[in-house]
Amino acid sequence: MEDARIVDLYWARSETAIDETSAKYGKYCYAIAHNILANAEDADESVNDTYFAAWNSIPPHRPSVLSSFLGKITRRISIDKWRVRSAEKRGGGEIVLALDELSDCVPSNTNVEQTVEAEELGKAIDRFVMALPLMERRVFICRYWYLDSIASICHQFGFSQNKVKVMLHRTRKDLRNFLEKEGAL
Known part of the structure; x- marks a missing residue:
């Protein structure tokens, strides 16, 4: 589905928007989250949090490049999650x-x-x-x-x-x- 159509679904408050986002960008968001967190469960949670954040910010925001918008949200959420986790246990990792x-x-x-x-x-x-x-x-x-x-x-x-x-x-x-x-x- 086209990005503009997915954004229109968010604006219409259709729950199908989440399904379409997941189908088109789920692997992309997961890759970003997993690179930061190096943990499948945490990465899955970050991706779900990304969908929730997108739901809450569209509208009023209308992203022109949906992939960048989702990537930025995923990255922010994953880094925040990494900071919380690393505050609990100081560890290594790519970040x-x-x-x-x-x-x-x-x-x-x-x-x-x-x-x-x-x-x-x-x-x-x-x-x-x-x-x-x-x-x-x-x-x-x-x-x-x-x-x-x-x-x-x-x-x-x-x-x-x-x-x-x-x-x-x-x-x-x-x-x-x-x-x-x-x-x-």
């Missing part, structure tokens, strides 16, 4: 590695004054990512948006582990330089 890799490039938002700066930082990062060559952009997004493992990225693109690590290292270095020039660091 820790991915966020640690970016920690040198992106300042943390620890006080109220940085809220406005965080929005500007987000815009600067968007500009940087959109200016990357396509393959570097795809690898960067797989690692730092979808939180894919290095092994998964290697498999997806047919690259060696060393190539992916070097590509990500150089991209992080370029990001840091870009943010310094932008005055974000």
